[in-house]
Amino acid sequence: xxxxxxxxxxxxxxxxxxxxxxxxxxxxxxxxxxxxxxxxxxxxxxxxxxxxxxxxxxxxxxxxxxxxxxxxxxxxxxxxxxxxxxxxxxxxxxxxxxxxxxxxxxxxxxxxxxxxxxxxxxxxxxxxxxxxxxxxxxxxxxxxxxxxxxxxxxxxxxxxxxxxxxxxxxxxxxxxxxxxxxxxxxxxxxxxxxxxxxxxxxxxxxxxxxxxxxxxxxxxxxxxxxxxxxxxxxxxxxxxxxxxxxxxxxxxxxxxxxxxxxxxxxxxxxxxxxxxxxxxxxxxxxxxxxxxxxxxxxxxxxxxxxxxxxxxxxxxxxxxxxxxxxxxxxxxxxxxxxxxxxxxxxxxxxxxxxxxxxxxxxxxxxxxxxxxxxxxxxxxxxxxxxxxxxxxxx
Amino acid sequence: xxxxxxxxxxxxxxxxxxxxxxxxxxxxxxxxxxxxxxxxxxxxxxxxxxxxxxxxxxxxxxxxxxxxxxxxxxxxxxxxxxxxxxxxxxxxxxxxxxxxxxxxxxxxxxxxxxxxxxxxxxxxxxxxxxxxxxxxxxxxxxxxxxxxxxxxxxxxxxxxxxxxxxxxxxxxxxxxxxxxxxxxxxxxxxxxxxxxxxxxxxxxxxxxxxxxxxxxxxxxxxxxxxxxxxxxxxxxxxxxxxxxxxxxxxxxxxxxxxxxxxxxxxxxxxxxxxxxxxxxxxxxxxxxxxxxxxxxxxxx
Numbered sequence: 001x002x003x004x005x006x007x008x009x010x011x012x013x014x015x016x017x018x019x020x021x022x023x024x025x026x027x028x029x030x031x032x033x034x035x036x037x038x039x040x041x042x043x044x045x046x047x048x049x050x051x052x053x054x055x056x057x058x059x060x061x062x063x064x065x066x067x068x069x070x071x072x073x074x075x076x077x078x079x080x081x082x083x084x085x086x087x088x089x090x091x092x093x094x095x096x097x098x099x100x101x102x103x104x105x106x107x108x109x110x111x112x113x114x115x116x117x118x119x120x121x122x123x124x125x126x127x128x129x130x131x132x133x134x135x136x137x138x139x140x141x142x143x144x145x146x147x148x149x150x151x152x153x154x155x156x157x158x159x160x161x162x163x164x165x166x167x168x169x170x171x172x173x174x175x176x177x178x179x180x181x182x183x184x185x186x187x188x189x190x191x192x193x194x195x196x197x198x199x200x201x202x203x204x205x206x207x208x209x210x211x212x213x214x215x216x217x218x219x220x221x222x223x224x225x226x227x228x229x230x231x232x233x234x235x236x237x238x239x240x241x242x243x244x245x246x247x248x249x250x251x252x253x254x255x256x257x258x259x260x261x262x263x264x265x266x267x268x269x270x271x272x273x274x275x276x277x278x279x280x281x282x283x284x285x286x287x288x289x290x291x292x293x294x295x296x297x298x299x300x301x302x303x304x305x306x307x308x309x310x311x312x313x314x315x316x317x318x319x320x321x322x323x324x325x326x327x328x329x330x331x332x333x334x335x336x337x338x339x340x341x342x343x344x345x346x347x348x349x350x351x352x353x354x355x356x357x358x359x360x361x362x363x364x365x366x367x368x369x370x371x372x373x374x375x376x377x378x379x380x381x382x383x384x385x386x387x388x389x390x391x392x393x394x
Numbered sequence: 395x396x397x398x399x400x401x402x403x404x405x406x407x408x409x410x411x412x413x414x415x416x417x418x419x420x421x422x423x424x425x426x427x428x429x430x431x432x433x434x435x436x437x438x439x440x441x442x443x444x445x446x447x448x449x450x451x452x453x454x455x456x457x458x459x460x461x462x463x464x465x466x467x468x469x470x471x472x473x474x475x476x477x478x479x480x481x482x483x484x485x486x487x488x489x490x491x492x493x494x495x496x497x498x499x500x501x502x503x504x505x506x507x508x509x510x511x512x513x514x515x516x517x518x519x520x521x522x523x524x525x526x527x528x529x530x531x532x533x534x535x536x537x538x539x540x541x542x543x544x545x546x547x548x549x550x551x552x553x554x555x556x557x558x559x560x561x562x563x564x565x566x567x568x569x570x571x572x573x574x575x576x577x578x579x580x581x582x583x584x585x586x587x588x589x590x591x592x593x594x595x596x597x598x599x600x601x602x603x604x605x606x607x608x609x610x611x612x613x614x615x616x617x618x619x620x621x622x623x624x625x626x627x628x629x630x631x632x633x634x635x636x637x638x639x640x641x642x643x644x645x646x647x648x649x650x651x652x653x654x655x656x657x658x659x660x661x662x663x664x665x666x667x668x669x670x671x672x673x674x675x676x677x678x679x680x681x682x683x684x685x686x687x688x689x690x691x692x693x694x
Contacts, residue, residue: 194664221662221663221664222662222663222664223663224663224666224667226619226620226623227623227666228408228411228412228609228613228623228624228627229404229407229408229411229612229613231400231403231404231407231408231655232401232404232405232654232655232656232658232659232663233658233663235397235400235401235404235659236658236659236663239397251519252519252615252617255519255614255615256613256614256615259613259614263540264537264538265536265537266537280518280519283521284519284520284521284614284615285521285614286521286614
């Protein structure tokens with residue numbers, strides 16, 4: 001019953017949104033009719049909107065880039081069958097960068113010369129960074145479904161960059177905020193498994209904690225993955241009198257750590273990442289898993305747009321969509337929505353629209369902050385309760 | 395002081411875990427001078443076999459002490475069969491050839507067994523039940539040492555004593571020592587060399603399986619890869635103590651366990667392995683044959 005209600009509600013919301021879009025378009029046309037003095041608006045209206053799609057479409061990392069092309073193709077096909085964007089047809093310009101920075105600059109130059117209005121891409125952080133300078137000079141907005149390097153948005157170097165994926169440090173930020181704001185801890189131990197993923201997260205968490213006067217990092221250690229036991233590290237945590245452990249790593253080490261802590265009669269709170277938000281963790285750690293916190297991507301499995309997008313993909317390509325498909329779908333929708341609502345492909349107008357208008361996407365209803373990160377996309381906190389991960393609202 | 399004691403006991407546990415694997419390693423090396431890389435995999439197969447037996451018997455509702463004893467026995471038998479077969483398939487045909495060929499064959503066997511378990515069982519981690527109940531008299535110190543750990547200490551000590559007795563004071567032990575000294579000569583005086591070597595593998599493998607069941611029960615999880623890392627560490631411990639010597643394997647394991655535990659406790663766990671191996675290098679510089687190893691001069 002609840003589920004049905006949710007679906008109807010979403011449907012109503014969709015209709016309402018569609019109404020808004022039509023309304024916005026109408027408004028814009030009136031506006032442009034008023035402003036006939038401006039350079040050739042009539043011709044511009046017939047010209048198609050050129051949507052660039054850049055990323056790895058061949059080579060080792062093609063599996064990361066192809067789903068983005070498919071997402072764009074699906075949306076463009078659907079939109080063009082209806083009315084395009086504000087009566088303008090949408091044209092796809094697909095360019096390959098094989099995820100290499102040196103190729104990405106050429107890809108970007110090609111898209112700019114071909115007259116792309118907006119770009120979905122690139123896929124890899126390194127290639128994205130290389131291409132962004134070129135788009136910036138030409139006043140083109142780029143939106144990546146997958147580039148997670150924090151500096152891309154946070155440095156402020158690329159005001160033309162947006163993304164529909166949370167940055168690498170988003171999980172660490174959430175873990176630290178949760179430990180300090182909700183649980184109000186003062187002494188925190190940060191551990192990691194020495195791997196790229198775990199250590200990266202732990203370093204961010206440590207940095208955030210050190211910049212916050214409310215808590216101190218009482219222990220910062222890397223543990224050896226696969227070691228027969230962790231009793232020495234567990235004793236060290238105990239001696240540090242930490243109230244919580246923030247662990248960056250995967251579930252095999254996490255379950256050993258939690259089990260050994262509980263065996264030594266320690267009730268230290270355990271907070272970890274989406275490497276631990278896995279049912280295997282609960283299965284292996286058993287009763288010791290109870291109460292463990294872990295961050296994980298916001299659940300999109302009941303989002304009607306996501307369900308529709310996946311169905312369309314299966315119908316068109318006969319298989320389950322690949323990596324970042326929903327993020328790419330969201331990016332394409334967000335860009336086309338901004339073009340539709342503002343009726344323009346002008347850089348300043350689009351920037352304003354992206355940052356002010358909410359748009360319904362497979363990832364939820366989102367808009368973008370000034371730096372270009374999506375608000376409403378990202379991670380949620382989960383806790384193991386009665387053998388299941390349950391979202392913690394705070 | 396409490397902290398020191400806790401680290402000491404933690405190191406003792408780790409050392410005893412290494413010792414249970416290192417004993418089999420060092421015995422096989424002592425008799426046929428082969429580094430049996432598949433030994434870690436036998437340990438892992440023992441743990442898996444134990445898990446299967448435990449699951450079945452738990453469903454039948456047996457008493458937990460009976461389950462763990464029976465699981466350990468069946469795992470030991472099953473792994474002994476594996477050890478026997480591996481020797482016949484992978485090492486015996488190469489017995490006359492260079493030592494390097496047998497070593498490569500051992501590495502191949504290790505990879506084969508890992509992947510066999512990966513395919514036959516699962517790549518996931520599986521939960522391992524802790525069947526040794528917490529004893530009442532341990533409750534006050536339950537946060538320092540648990541009953542499973544005590545069982546591991548006792549098992550390592552008993553196995554060491556039993557093996558030393560077996561090698562030093564029994565008829566089979568005498569035959570083993572003879573084969574170790576000069577295989578051709580012992581054959582001439584009527585020692586059944588094939589039987590002695592098979593026996594060595596059977597004993598070594600069943601000890602590894604006992605270790606597998608106890609350690610997995612202590613750690614609470616198992617997957618196809620656990621034998622590899624444990625095997626490497628046990629090998630280091632055996633070399634540290636003097637490969638071929640039973641008390642040496644136990645001493646080497648304890649030294650390695652304590653080194654890791656104290657280094658982690660007082661300095662940092664980031665370089666735990668680095669420090670353990672630096673320590674190994676240092677000991678080998680000053681005592682090339684290991685702590686308790688005898689340096690035999692090669693016969694000319």
